[in-house]
Amino acid sequence: MRILIVGSGGREHALAWKLRQSPLVTELFIAPGNGGTALEGTNVPIADDDLPALVAFAREQKIDLVVPGPELPLVLGLKEALVRENIPCFGPNAYAAQLEGSKAFAKNVMRDAGVPTADFAVFDEPADARAYVLEKGAPLVVKADGLAAGKGVVVASTTEEAVAALDEIMGRKAYGRAGDHVVVEECLIGEEASFLCFCDGDTVLPLPSAQDHKAVFDGDKGPNTGGMGAYSPAPVLPASRYDEIIEMVIRPVMREMERRGSPFSGILYAGLMMTAAGPKVLEFNVRFGDPECQPLLMRLDGDLAAIMLACATGRLNEVTLDLKPQTALGVVVAAKGYPGTYPKGMVIEGIQEAEALGDIKVFQAGTRLEDGHTVSTGGRILCVTALGDDLAAAQRRAYEALAHIRMPDCHFRTDIGAKGLGRS
Incomplete structure (x- = not known):
């Protein structure tokens, strides 16, 4: 197999490192890649949002599978563009990628699917959002609706902080068009866990639980980052509860996406809050997390290329997930x-x-x-x-x-x- 990985972060280095170990892989390209991916394959100077160039490269190089690392190319429609060229892509189409690309979309899917999540409201007018915040009172969580590179989420412990977050997101446009709409939701209390599953529209193959650390400083202090570390498995979500989360969260979303005419394929990542009232979904991602990907792939003992190709071609039921016990x-x-x-x-x-x-x-x-x-x-x-x-x-x-x-x-x-x- 000739594989093209799209992206340039630590997640993409981990994907390249693991895919290179597959006996199926004969050549590996990474666009645009980094210093680490250059040690695993061939870096290609194409940006992850340059869909025409990515598709042209995949066509010219006779790529057998494209693996997008970040969410942006998926949200922009990379899968559809590749499908038109009969090139398999590991990941969802643009409509299904809105599960990450739009927090309002994801919340509406959860509501329609009956997935437990925080109460919420969506606003496109700053005055309406401000009035809602003043009426509800703190604590609240204010989220930019669109993609904000893992940021754009403010946990406000006071009403003043929530109003300031609205001004930053909707007024000053700190995250650009991602802040055209905001989601304001109740603040859930508990410990977070990450639960990622391979999906092909029908079959679900769960990875072990993980836990990310978003805040920049020890003790979860300071501003949120793209992630400062992760580990797997997470004791807060033991293996004995995986089936429960699949039936409560993953399968209902897959059924809802199929009902909407857009079956989900790729990685479905549920960010969970383990509350006193049970698990509730904070957000969905449609790709491997970064840095969760790194410890998860360290534990993966099987052939990642075979698993990804099975996902992309609707044959996930034919493979198994072998894991290291450590x-x-x-x-x-x-x-x-x-x-x-x-x-x-x-x-x-x-x-x-x-x-x-x-x-x-x-x-x-x-x-x-x-x-x-x-x-x-x-x-x-x-x-x-x-x-x-x-x-x-x-x-x-x-x-x-x-x-x-x-x-x-x-x-x-x-x-x-x-x-x-x-x-x-």
Whole structure:
């Protein structure tokens, strides 16, 4: 198989690393890729939102499967464009991708499907949204409706914070057109978990649970980021509850999407809040999370290319998901200042020393190769990921490996996995 991965983050490096291990894969391209993906395959200078160029490349190179990493190309309709060329694509069409591309769309699907979620209201006029906030009172969650790179969500503990969030999103357009509409919803209390499933419109194949850490600082303090670390499995969502979540959340959404004439294929990712009243869905994603992808693929023991191709061709019932029994934990190394302004061009050293410890993989995100060196190009730079016999061992080994990484002006959380250890 000749495979094209679309994207440039740590998730895409993890996908390239795992797909390269498949005996089915003969050639691997990544568009546009990063310094890490360049070690796994061939980087191609095509942006992830340049659909005509991506489709032309896939056609000319006789690509057998396209794997979009981020949500944007799916929301823009990459799958439909590839289908017209008879090229399989791992992921949903543009209509189904609205489960991530529009929070209002996702909430309406959940309502129609009977999926438990927070009470909500959708607004396109700032004055109406403000009046609703003042009437309801805090705490509330204010969300930009469209794609905001994992941001655009404010958990407001006071009415003033909620009004300020509306002004930022709808007034100042901090997230552009993504803030044309907002969703205001009740604030759910509990612990979060990530639950990802392979789907082909009919069959559901669940991955183990995971937990992301969105806030930039220890103790879940500071602004939200794209994710500062993750681990799998998450004790808050044990394997004994996977079937419950599938029947409560995943299958109802799949039935609703089929009823709407757009069966869901690819990865359906439910962000859950485990509340005292039971699990409730915070949001859906239509692709692997970043950084959840990194520890999840460290645990995957099977052939990812075979699983993805089965998803794309409606044969998911013919494959199985083999997993390593260990826990995996990844710590994101970010540039100081992220998610605000941050330096770039920092030389990164120690990756080989870290990986030499064994059962360690340093996935690269915001990097490039320059004159024989790996240098930083983004806010989230690395995800140092380790396998361990349990969560405590995986956490210890990840931070031991991280101690070998040398880079100026970097930052990482020191408490990834702490909530899980508290439950253990």
